Amino acid sequence: MAGITVLDVTKRFNGFSALQDVSVVIPEGSLTALLGPSGSGKSTLLRVIAGLEEPDGGHVMIGGENVTQQPARSRGVGMVFQHYAAFKHMTVWDNVAFGLTIHKRPRAEIEERVHKLLELVQLEGLAKRYPAQLSGGQRQRMALARALAVEPSVLLLDEPFGALDARVRKELRAWLRRLHDEVHVTTIIVTHDQEEAMEVAGQIVVLNEGRIEQVGSPRELYDAPANEFVMSFVGPVNRLGDTFVRPHDVEVGLEPDVRCSEAMVERVVHLGFEVRVELVREDGQHLLAQLTQEQVQQLELERGQIVYVRQSRETVFTS
Amino acid sequence: MSRWALRIGTLGYLALLLLVPVGFVFYRAFEHGFGHAWHAVTTPAAVHALELTLISAAVAVPVNTVFGIILALALVRTRFPGRGLVNAVVDLPLALSPVVVGLSLYLLYGRGGWLGGLADHGIRVLFSLPGIVLATLFVSMPFVVREVVPVLREIGTEQEQAAETLGARPMQIFRRITFPAIRWAVAYGVVLTTARVIGEFGAVSAVAGTKLTLPLYVRAEVENFDTSGAYAASVVLALIAIATVVVLRAFHPREETG
Numbered sequence: 001m002a003g004i005t006v007l008d009v010t011k012r013f014n015g016f017s018a019l020q021d022v023s024v025v026i027p028e029g030s031l032t033a034l035l036g037p038s039g040s041g042k043s044t045l046l047r048v049i050a051g052l053e054e055p056d057g058g059h060v061m062i063g064g065e066n067v068t069q070q071p072a073r074s075r076g077v078g079m080v081f082q083h084y085a086a087f088k089h090m091t092v093w094d095n096v097a098f099g100l101t102i103h104k105r106p107r108a109e110i111e112e113r114v115h116k117l118l119e120l121v122q123l124e125g126l127a128k129r130y131p132a133q134l135s136g137g138q139r140q141r142m143a144l145a146r147a148l149a150v151e152p153s154v155l156l157l158d159e160p161f162g163a164l165d166a167r168v169r170k171e172l173r174a175w176l177r178r179l180h181d182e183v184h185v186t187t188i189i190v191t192h193d194q195e196e197a198m199e200v201a202g203q204i205v206v207l208n209e210g211r212i213e214q215v216g217s218p219r220e221l222y223d224a225p226a227n228e229f230v231m232s233f234v235g236p237v238n239r240l241g242d243t244f245v246r247p248h249d250v251e252v253g254l255e256p257d258v259r260c261s262e263a264m265v266e267r268v269v270h271l272g273f274e275v276r277v278e279l280v281r282e283d284g285q286h287l288l289a290q291l292t293q294e295q296v297q298q299l300e301l302e303r304g305q306i307v308y309v310r311q312s313r314e315t316v317f318t319s
Numbered sequence: 320m321s322r323w324a325l326r327i328g329t330l331g332y333l334a335l336l337l338l339v340p341v342g343f344v345f346y347r348a349f350e351h352g353f354g355h356a357w358h359a360v361t362t363p364a365a366v367h368a369l370e371l372t373l374i375s376a377a378v379a380v381p382v383n384t385v386f387g388i389i390l391a392l393a394l395v396r397t398r399f400p401g402r403g404l405v406n407a408v409v410d411l412p413l414a415l416s417p418v419v420v421g422l423s424l425y426l427l428y429g430r431g432g433w434l435g436g437l438a439d440h441g442i443r444v445l446f447s448l449p450g451i452v453l454a455t456l457f458v459s460m461p462f463v464v465r466e467v468v469p470v471l472r473e474i475g476t477e478q479e480q481a482a483e484t485l486g487a488r489p490m491q492i493f494r495r496i497t498f499p500a501i502r503w504a505v506a507y508g509v510v511l512t513t514a515r516v517i518g519e520f521g522a523v524s525a526v527a528g529t530k531l532t533l534p535l536y537v538r539a540e541v542e543n544f545d546t547s548g549a550y551a552a553s554v555v556l557a558l559i560a561i562a563t564v565v566v567l568r569a570f571h572p573r574e575e576t577g
Contacts (some may be wrong), residue, residue: 052480072483079484085477089499099485150485
């Protein structure tokens with residue numbers, strides 16, 4: 001197990017700046033998410049840490065050791081790719097055993113370890129299958145077992161659930177969380193999905209255009225975003241001039257009140273417990289309010305109705 | 320109705336163009352019985368021609384296989400200046416008439432050619448085995464490369480990178496990940512290379528002199544009016560070709576449409 005320190009890492013691809021002086025500390029044993037839109041540099045940062053991409057400048061330290069000049073094979077990292085990178089010509093068993101056979105471990109040890117890992121990822125019965133005979137979720141669990149087989153000091157997951165459908169993705173997230181509680185290996189997960197990052201990670205690093213915007217716990221990012229970008233990336237947001245308001249901080253009433261403004265209901269979207277109400281204020285400003293089903297029933301909201309809205313909480317960034 | 324017309328048309332075309340001529344060779348070869356044909360292909364000259372063909376195949380096929388894999392890896396996995404040019408040059412033997420290949424070797428190694436001086440040092444290229452091998456190497460170069468390149472592109476680099484993070488060295492990655500992924504393409508390329516090497520006539524004829532490979536032997540026998548020898552040798556070539564096609568089908572069963 002080991003923490004990771006990234007120091008002033010810079011990476012350019014054909015003149016495009018993928019990472020600009022990125023520095024971040026990943027605490028030992030943590031589960032950290034690199035969150036950002038596509039092209040933000042999050043995958044590049046992960047690949048630099050893995051040693052699959054050579055930075056143009058800066059250093060990478062794993063467990064206090066400077067590994068910047070080391071090839072990927074000697075960094076002790078376990079990597080999981082978005083499209084599984086399954087060894088197609090090998091069985092599930094041989095896939096998981098690959099790293100151990102490369103390191104020439106004794107047969108008995110390989111047997112025992114692969115067996116244990118297949119149990120951990122719930123693929124015991126499928127050891128003799130080929131990757132083509134597995135579902136996406138099973139393939140990704142196999143890839144995870146394969147990465148864990150060599151007892152890596154850090155586990156790097158590059159959009160691991162990105163190619164899976166929504167239901168499997170949710171299952172695997174919860175499963176990954178539990179796995180991390182069991183294995184405690186320092187883990188970095190790259191994702192563009194803020195919900196995934198918040199659900200899984202203890203620490204989130206928000207990246208945008210090759211720079212780090214903010215580092216913090218899910219709660220810190222949501223409650224105290226450092227800037228406009230983080231605020232709008234970690235959750236839906238209404239922008240009213242210079243102020244930003246979360247949809248759940250928009251209060252809707254039927255009676256005019258102080259600091260209220262008049263608005264018309266444009267659309268009511270029922271998402272189960274949550275109801276999303278699209279409003280347009282009298283000054284033409286569009287507004288999204290997040291209410292509960294109960295609230296909407298009490299207000300008897302419907303399209304075209306005139307209501308009164310105000311913000312219970314708003315954020316202004318001074319920059 | 321149109322489907323039947325299509326079938327009959329296709330089969331008729333194939334029969335007329337391919338099966339009838341080849342079948343006719345078989346017919347003429349065995350016209351006077353199997354013993355006669357066997358006798359015709361076991362004459363010292365015929366056996367020598369077969370040997371020469373097999374020797375040149377034994378050199379050209381492995382060399383072009385290894386070189387083809389290396390070249391394919393270089394073309395797909397690396398970026399180097401002039402890559403586009405190399406990619407185009409690989410196709411040259413497919414586009415160039417074999418006679419031109421033979422002629423260029425003839426001029427290069429012949430008297431007054433840039434490498435013509437080799438003969439003065441006792442290294443005979445023209446009219447001997449090295450010349451024949453060089454000619455077959457040239458014309459059979461592209462097949463493995465052309466088969467392997469698209470497969471390498473398709474499999475991508477993720478599996479190789481995964482192996483690398485698991486501790487594998489470049490040679491281990493090639494042996495355990497890359498090669499198993501391209502092995503059918505390589506096998507297919509080897510089969511095509513072999514077929515071309517064994518059947519090559521044009522390029523070899525320009526540099527072989529009095530040496531005869533099997534195709535050249537057929538031509539020589541025809542010119543000598545020894546048609547039974549020509550037919551029998553042709554049958555040997557045809558059988559090798561048929562074996563090649565069978566092996567080829569075995570490697571690509573997925574292309575089966577019926």
